[in-house]
Amino acid sequence: MVDYVPGLAGVPATKSKISSLDGEKGVLAYRGYTIADLAENSSFEETSYLLLNGNLPNSDELADFESHLKANRRVKYNVRKIMRDLPASGHPMEMLQTAVASMGMFYAGDECLTGSDVCEDLHYVQNMSVKILSRMATLVAMWENIRNGYDAIQPRDDLSHAGNLLYMLNGKEPDEYLTRIMDACLILHAEHTINASTFAAMVTSSTLASPYLVMAAAIGTLAGPLHGGANQRVVEMLKEIDGPENAEAWIDKKMANKGVIWGMGHREYKVKDPRASYLQTMMEDWVKTRGKLSKMFETALEVERICEDRLAAKGVYPNVDFYSGILYTEMGIPADQFTPLFAVSRSAGWLAHWKEQLSGNRIYRPTQIYTGEDIRAYTDIGQR
Numbered sequence: 001m002v003d004y005v006p007g008l009a010g011v012p013a014t015k016s017k018i019s020s021l022d023g024e025k026g027v028l029a030y031r032g033y034t035i036a037d038l039a040e041n042s043s044f045e046e047t048s049y050l051l052l053n054g055n056l057p058n059s060d061e062l063a064d065f066e067s068h069l070k071a072n073r074r075v076k077y078n079v080r081k082i083m084r085d086l087p088a089s090g091h092p093m094e095m096l097q098t099a100v101a102s103m104g105m106f107y108a109g110d111e112c113l114t115g116s117d118v119c120e121d122l123h124y125v126q127n128m129s130v131k132i133l134s135r136m137a138t139l140v141a142m143w144e145n146i147r148n149g150y151d152a153i154q155p156r157d158d159l160s161h162a163g164n165l166l167y168m169l170n171g172k173e174p175d176e177y178l179t180r181i182m183d184a185c186l187i188l189h190a191e192h193t194i195n196a197s198t199f200a201a202m203v204t205s206s207t208l209a210s211p212y213l214v215m216a217a218a219i220g221t222l223a224g225p226l227h228g229g230a231n232q233r234v235v236e237m238l239k240e241i242d243g244p245e246n247a248e249a250w251i252d253k254k255m256a257n258k259g260v261i262w263g264m265g266h267r268e269y270k271v272k273d274p275r276a277s278y279l280q281t282m283m284e285d286w287v288k289t290r291g292k293l294s295k296m297f298e299t300a301l302e303v304e305r306i307c308e309d310r311l312a313a314k315g316v317y318p319n320v321d322f323y324s325g326i327l328y329t330e331m332g333i334p335a336d337q338f339t340p341l342f343a344v345s346r347s348a349g350w351l352a353h354w355k356e357q358l359s360g361n362r363i364y365r366p367t368q369i370y371t372g373e374d375i376r377a378y379t380d381i382g383q384r
Contacts, residue, residue, distance in 0.1 A: 004369050009267065013199060013364075018051060018352050019191045026271040030191055031055070039278055044161050044186040045069060048348040051191055052129055052355060065130070066160075072134040073155035073164065076106050080142065080152055088147040092140065092340045093223040095147075097216050099139045100132075104212035107131065125358065128211050129351040136215075136347045137161060140340040141168030162186060165344070169333070177289060178331055181282055185324060188275045189342050191349030193268075197222040201350045203364045205357040218350045219343050228339040228346075231325035234263040235296070235335050238326070243295060244302035251306050263322030264307050265315075272317040279323035286330060296326050 005011050020029050028035045031050050038047050042056075049057045049065045057065060082102050086095055142152035145168075153168045162183035166174040192198070200221040204214045222228035241250045254261055266273055287293050304318055311317075325338050333341070 013194055014202065014357075016194070016353070016356060017054065018349065018356060019193050021193050021268055023266075023268040023270050026269060026274045026277070028192065028274050035188055035274060036278055039184045039187045042187060044183050044190070044345070044348075047187045047190055048133060051348050051352040052126070068130045069134045069161060070157040070164075072131045073138050073157070075103070075135055075138055075142075078106050079103060079139075080146075083139075083143060083146050083152075088149075091223070092143055092147075092336055093219060093229070093343070095143050096136075096139055096340050096343060097219040097223070099143075100136070100212055100219060101216040103132075103135065104210045107212075125355050129355065132211060132215055133347050133351060134161075137165045137344045138168065140337065140344055141165055143340075144169050144334070144337060145171075181286070181327065181331065184278070184282060185327065185341070186345040188278060188320065189324070189345035191346070191352065196224075196227050197346065198350060198353050202353055202357050205354045206361055206363045208361070211351070211354055214354050215347065215350060218346070222343055222346065223339060228342045230262055230319075230321040231328075231338045231342065232335045234321050235325040235329055235338070237262045238296050238299045238303070241299050241303070244298045247299060247302040248306050251303065251310065255310065261303075261307060263318055263325075264311065265317070266319040269317065269319070270315040273319040273322075275320035275324075276318040276322050279320065279327060280318075283323055283327055283330075286327070290330075294326075294330060296329060300326055 018031065020032075021027070030038060030047065031054055033042075033050065033056075038050075042050075045066050046057060046062055049062060079099055079102055083095060083099055086098065138155055141155075145152050153171050155164050155168055159167055159174065160179065160183065163174040163179045166172075166179060166182055194202070197218040201214050201218040204217040209217075225233055241247055251261060253259075283297055287297070300323065304322070307316065307318075324342075325335065328338050328341065329335065
């Protein structure tokens, strides 16, 4: 009898060269480069190239990649019309999944995936990856304007990926400091081995569905509060605690009732999530640069201190969601846009796994352990 592992915890589902994780030491690396190194020295564009192609680009390769990203930022008016017809009160992740899926109807995307043979046209794969990677940011930023009753701000081709995203969100010239923070956030969220949304992308990829549907599947999976939606829940939690002086009583009550402390713990890490550590460092730098310590950040530090006392022995520490939402809040970004920004970033990793899946494709078809009734006779409705 095959052993059943709930949630497939620890069960290898693939072989991959894209990222690696050491949960005991708290190390996450993309193609062999630690995220701290990349967040400190790289850009989202360069990191995306690394994830997609396996190596850091030289100056000409990076310039060409950046040029292609900038050239593909615009989306057709048909997609904007669909977005305008969506209810403004809807969650941005539902909008994003709808808009990304709809793009497959307006842009060619499956002409290389029509038979049983895996697509080996690397130019096609790279071209589709660039288009999707670029337009994900456009869709998220456009929605912030559309849902507030304004025309979508058109993208600029003289700004970086992070800079253009900030510009499109609020129509203001992007602050250099905020742009660098956004760039680092995008890098930190770009990839994380075989998590739930990446696995959803891989399963969908294995059917040779179009890359737009692959991304739509991943977006829907990321939306859940146990995955990408947790950063929004962290901010809601900190607002509910309402100050560091209330943290201990709130946490003790939550633990007594076996409730969830959002942003704490990660299945893969037995120490503090390295992404959380870097985000905390950026928050501390924010305080030094901007000269203020927000109530939310003060509360978060106290929550972490108390949780370390209560939960560190169980290997429960802050994960990436704990500080990312606080940082986005300080930047003036609405809480329900946190997870879409996560998707903008993680699209680089999803597309890298799409490419890797196609290179040695086999459709996913796991088995099950049946626990239902034995074969039985049909009973007429009058005799039930």
